[in-house]
Amino acid sequence: MKLAVALKHDIGKPEAPMVVASGRGSFAERIIEKAEAGNIPIHKDDHLATVLSKVKVPSIIPTELFEAVARVLAFIYRVNGKISTLPPNAF
Numbered sequence: 600m601k602l603a604v605a606l607k608h609d610i611g612k613p614e615a616p617m618v619v620a621s622g623r624g625s626f627a628e629r630i631i632e633k634a635e636a637g638n639i640p641i642h643k644d645d646h647l648a649t650v651l652s653k654v655k656v657p658s659i660i661p662t663e664l665f666e667a668v669a670r671v672l673a674f675i676y677r678v679n680g681k682i683s684t685l686p687p688n689a690f
Contacts, residue, residue, distance in 0.1 A: 603627035604651040605634065606660070608672055616668050618654040640675045647671070
């Protein structure tokens with residue numbers, strides 16, 4: 600069954616990313632459709648999605664997932680041109 604988790608993060612703000620939506624099956628499809636319609640990047644990582652799907656909505660991601668989520672966000676920000684380089688100790 601398809602699984603989708605939506606995260607929200609405002610670059611430049613100190614708050615950690617939040618899980619703002621999570622669902623399986625048809626609800627997961629709707630999350631993906633909304634992301635595609637809004638040109639929001641989609642990253643496929645079944646393991647990370649499974650772990651994040653256990654986080655209450657809306658909630659800040661658990662500290663033990665900071666590094667994994669930061670790597671995904673950094674990749675997306677680089678692809679979108681929002682950042683060009685990362686500080687040496689970003690992770």
